[in-house]
């Protein structure tokens with residue numbers, strides 16, 4: 001539709017009709033052929049709102065969407081199509097690894113490819129918008145939603161966020177792309193104690209320096225929508241925070257797209273204690289610049305009255321409505337309200353061979369080898385292998401947020417191993433349940449199949465496991481968190497492998513066999529007491545539809561692992577938050593001259609995490625040498641080279657992630673001990689050496705200085721290059 005036509009349409013709407021464009025309801029209202037049957041009463045909205053609401057949440061599937069859209073339009077005066085939005089976070093039907101695993105690939109181009117495929121599957125299934133990427137920086141593994149983030153580093157997160165937005169949106173081709181909604185703006189990942197929906201409080205400096213850049217990059221990459229977060233930002237919930245939405249997002253960053261609340265977040269302003277009723281909550285949100293109300297009756301039932309009472313300006317509604325209409329127009333809905341939805345194309349595209357192949361590749365690239373005492377890779381011949389554990393033959397490895405995925409598409413680890421080795425050399429036993437008790441999962445848990453069985457016999461499970469282990473040369477133990485122990489509202493304080501599974505591990509260990517532990521989890525777990533009990537550890541995360549195949553590829557050496565952690569694994573949960581780019585403090589434990597007691601440290605635990613940011617092993621080893629910087633003194637406007645040689649010292653080909661960090665020794669405000677500024681993945685044949693060059697200029701040295709200006713400051717810097725944040729070569733330079 002041309003702009004003039006759109007404006008004409010806009011002017012023809014009544015105030016109510018404009019308001020209804022700002023209302024998002026869940027699919028329950030529209031699911032049957034007859035429009036508008038459903039829980040209206042509970043939400044407190046009228047039939048008129050249902051018939052005119054602007055968008056729907058989490059309904060997907062071409063047949064269903066075509067039907068709903070058709071019915072809706074038949075009853076609609078202006079024939080303004082519904083917008084269909086959904087949580088398609090790391091896959092629609094082909095499920096890729098969870099974002100925290102995707103981060104471990106250190107491969108934004110590959111992640112972009114995944115999002116192109118995700119968008120295509122979603123578009124032919126009728127979705128218009130995905131509530132992704134989640135750009136929240138995370139430092140606290142107690143928080144269940146770390147699984148949805150790419151990790152603890154701002155720079156890496158910006159690269160991934162941009163790749164995802166561009167992958168989803170492409171060039172807006174109807175059957176290949178969807179609009180992207182970055183979330184949760186802002187700083188949702190910093191909830192205190194990692195407790196879900198809890199308080200966030202930080203300085204504006206930290207907010208701008210560490211937390212905001214990934215959302216901003218999404219906006220700069222053309223992201224069409226932004227979702228508000230549940231938390232407060234400087235004392236005011238994001239959903240009613242005018243400074244955040246208007247001053248920062250709209251005015252500073254120039255965002256012209258649509259702002260949507262998180263689920264029922266307007267009404268939650270009341271529980272937060274900044275509004276005493278729906279009406280006040282509505283006023284705060286619309287004045288903050290929030291366009292769409294997800295899942296409450298606040299906007300539909302209060303905006304009109306607020307205007308009539310002269311409490312808010314009508315223009316606010318106009319602006320928001322126009323933004324929604326523009327998005328619909330950009331998606332081409334006025335020309336074709338069904339857009340890419342096609343039952344025929346779904347058959348061609350969903351879980352097609354190409355997507356499955358990509359999922360296997362990405363999944364293998366996301367696996368992180370944490371430990372290897374000469375046990376991996378496992379030889380395919382002449383070894384008897386026992387696969388034991390509740391994740392050995394379990395399809396729930398797609399993880400919690402793959403809400404539209406089908407577990408029936410998953411190849412389990414057991415089936416994938418069976419494809420690789422002689423059946424005579426392979427046996428499997430479950431060993432134990434995932435959890436000793438599932439009741440905490442509650443009603444929600446009953447909706448999701450997390451792999452639990454109803455008829456359990458613990459003694460028999462254990463006996464079987466011991467007997468298959470005794471027959472074997474190597475035991476692969478597939479353990480981990482229940483998939484519902486992470487994800488939204490999956491906060492935990494005791495972030496270990498569940499006790500029932502650790503007991504199994506101890507029993508197997510008594511047999512003296514070689515053990516490879518494969519860990520499925522949505523977060524970094526505390527593995528300190530596990531390390532010495534096993535010979536090898538692969539961190540599998542929730543690896544998606546093709547996780548089984550990818551793991552088998554790595555276990556048997558068809559793929560040399562190359563994943564690198566993007567979130568530190570704590571030594572103890574008491575260290576949390578523990579992250580690599582911390583500040584030095586006035587009494588740094590490594591260099592302070594104070595007596596030992598009076599340094600910044602714990603009495604009962606090291607300061608360092610168990611596995612640091614950037615860490616990950618390979619089946620070969622890499623040697624770093626000859627770090628040189630092209631200038632001792634770097635001037636404004638100049639670019640300097642930092643070069644290093646890397647040699648593959650082992651017997652097989654491998655891909656190393658070469659990481660560049662910088663430290664600014666003295667600033668007008670304190671600066672981190674290390675900050676990632678670049679990385680390169682290099683593939684090396686056995687014995688091969690390559691030189692890797694990074695370019696450093698003023699841009700890499702900038703930060704939010706004392707006056708919150710983003711700029712550089714002169715002084716001494718250190719360049720570090722290495723294979724992880726804790727093992728680098730280093731060299732100084734001066735910036736003048």
Ligand code: BGC
Nearest residue numbers: 057058087131183262263488
């Ligand atoms: C989550 C969002 C999600 C929304 C819609 C909320 O509970 O926080 O991430 O997009 O629900 O399903």
Ligand code: BGC
Nearest residue numbers: 586587594595597598599600
């Ligand atoms: C302590 C202070 C104390 C000072 C003098 C410092 O180490 O932090 O609380 O007053 O020593 O003894």
